[in-house]
Amino acid sequence: MERMRSWLFVPGHRQKMIDKAPGRGSDALIYDLEDAVPPDEMDAARRKVGAALDAAKEGPRRFVRIHGAGHGAMDGDLRAVVRPGLEGLVLPKVDRPEDVTAVDRSLTERESEAGMRPGSVRLAAMIESAMGLIQAPAIAASSPRLVALMFGAEDFAVDLGLFSFREGELMSYGRSALVVAAASARLEPVDKVYLDFRDPDGLARETQAARGLGFSGKTLIHPAQIEVVHRVFRPTDEEVESARRVVEAFEAAPEEGTMAVDGRMVDLPVVKRARWILRSAAKREISMRREG
Numbered sequence: 001m002e003r004m005r006s007w008l009f010v011p012g013h014r015q016k017m018i019d020k021a022p023g024r025g026s027d028a029l030i031y032d033l034e035d036a037v038p039p040d041e042m043d044a045a046r047r048k049v050g051a052a053l054d055a056a057k058e059g060p061r062r063f064v065r066i067h068g069a070g071h072g073a074m075d076g077d078l079r080a081v082v083r084p085g086l087e088g089l090v091l092p093k094v095d096r097p098e099d100v101t102a103v104d105r106s107l108t109e110r111e112s113e114a115g116m117r118p119g120s121v122r123l124a125a126m127i128e129s130a131m132g133l134i135q136a137p138a139i140a141a142s143s144p145r146l147v148a149l150m151f152g153a154e155d156f157a158v159d160l161g162l163f164s165f166r167e168g169e170l171m172s173y174g175r176s177a178l179v180v181a182a183a184s185a186r187l188e189p190v191d192k193v194y195l196d197f198r199d200p201d202g203l204a205r206e207t208q209a210a211r212g213l214g215f216s217g218k219t220l221i222h223p224a225q226i227e228v229v230h231r232v233f234r235p236t237d238e239e240v241e242s243a244r245r246v247v248e249a250f251e252a253a254p255e256e257g258t259m260a261v262d263g264r265m266v267d268l269p270v271v272k273r274a275r276w277i278l279r280s281a282a283k284r285e286i287s288m289r290r291e292g
Contacts, residue, residue: 003280004028004061005233006226007124007150007190007219011036012045012064018052021060024223025230028061033077034068034092042073046080053085063124065090069099075106082110088122088147093155095131097142104143119145124190127178128152129159136181149182150219151175153192172213179214191215197222207232235281243274243281 004027010017012033021029031049033042049064056062066077066089081089091103100123107121123145127136133156140149156174157163175191182189191210194203207218207229218229235243242262249261250271258267 003188003216004148004190005217006229007063007217008060008223008226009036009065009193009219009221012049013037013041015048018048021223022057023059024226026060026220026223026226027217028063030090030219031062031064031081033073033081034065042076046077050080050083053081053083056085061087063088063090063122065092065126068093069102074103078103078106078110082107082116082121083114084116086121088124090124090126090150092126092152093128093132094125094139095129096135097138100125100139100142100146104145107145121145122147124148124150126150126152127181128155130156133174133177133181136178137184140181140185140187146185146187148188148190148217149178150190151178151192175210175215176213183214188216189214191218193219193221194225195221197224200224200228203228204232235277239277240281243277246271246274247278 006026007028007030008021008024008026009030009032010021012018012031013036018031031052033045033049037045053062053064062085064077064081064086066081067073068091089103089107091100094100103123108118111118111121123143124147125139127133127139127149128151132139136149140146151174153171153174157171160170162170179189191207191213194206196202203225210218211232217233220226220229246261246266249259250266253259258265260266264270
């Protein structure tokens with residue numbers, strides 16, 4: 001699955017938001033049946049999200065955040081949304097591998113009932129507690145359906161007794177540990193939401209920091225945040241040009257093994273990263289043309 005920079009939450013009970021979300025330009029949508037939906041609107045939200053999945057066409061990846069394993073509402077969520085048009089589920093408050101494998105087993109049965117290819121519904125696990133962070137490497141390896149680990153900063157801060165979930169040494173540690181756990185299973189690490197959607201400069205700074213930590217994407221709460229996140233996660237012109245020089249120098253003399261380019265020593269791992277940057281830039285160029 002191609003890397004996704006932006007994962008836009010869409011409240012499952014807000015029909016106008018559901019209707020507009022596919023055209024906003026995000027890489028993935030997360031129709032939310034969990035925290036964003038009042039309990040008395042849950043049944044209506046399930047129907048609305050189910051209808052949106054039935055109407056799904058080309059566009060962003062479509063995920064649904066359901067209630068977590070062990071929650072009484074989870075089975076109802078699965079009955080409503082496991083159908084053609086669903087590409088993945090976001091699992092909240094994952095504390096242990098069993099929270100993932102329980103959903104995996106249920107999906108195998110429900111995919112068959114819905115006439116879907118076995119294993120077609122992918123999973124993204126939200127790490128939102130100290131227990132979840134400690135277990136993150138085991139969680140990441142728990143199911144072949146997993147494509148991403150997501151950092152849920154608000155609940156993480158509550159679990160640790162922090163007054164704020166803004167950046168600090170402990171929050172930075174949690175984010176870094178999640179990135180390493182995701183990388184250990186070749187999953188995408190997805191950073192926390194930035195709640196002030198009227199502060200694009202603050203969002204850009206936090207996204208730049210996330211990029212520096214190794215995150216490949218970010219969860220969003222407002223369409224206005226999409227362009228900023230896409231811009232920050234896109235390789236810069238300088239990065240692309242530097243990568244091109246590295247690859248060209250290596251391909252001109254591969255027998256050298258190690259060489260100097262722009263005053264820096266270059267070996268095979270540097271070349272591999274340069275090639276990855278060029279592939280990413282090419283994909284983003286195609287994406288930009290589609291969006292524009």
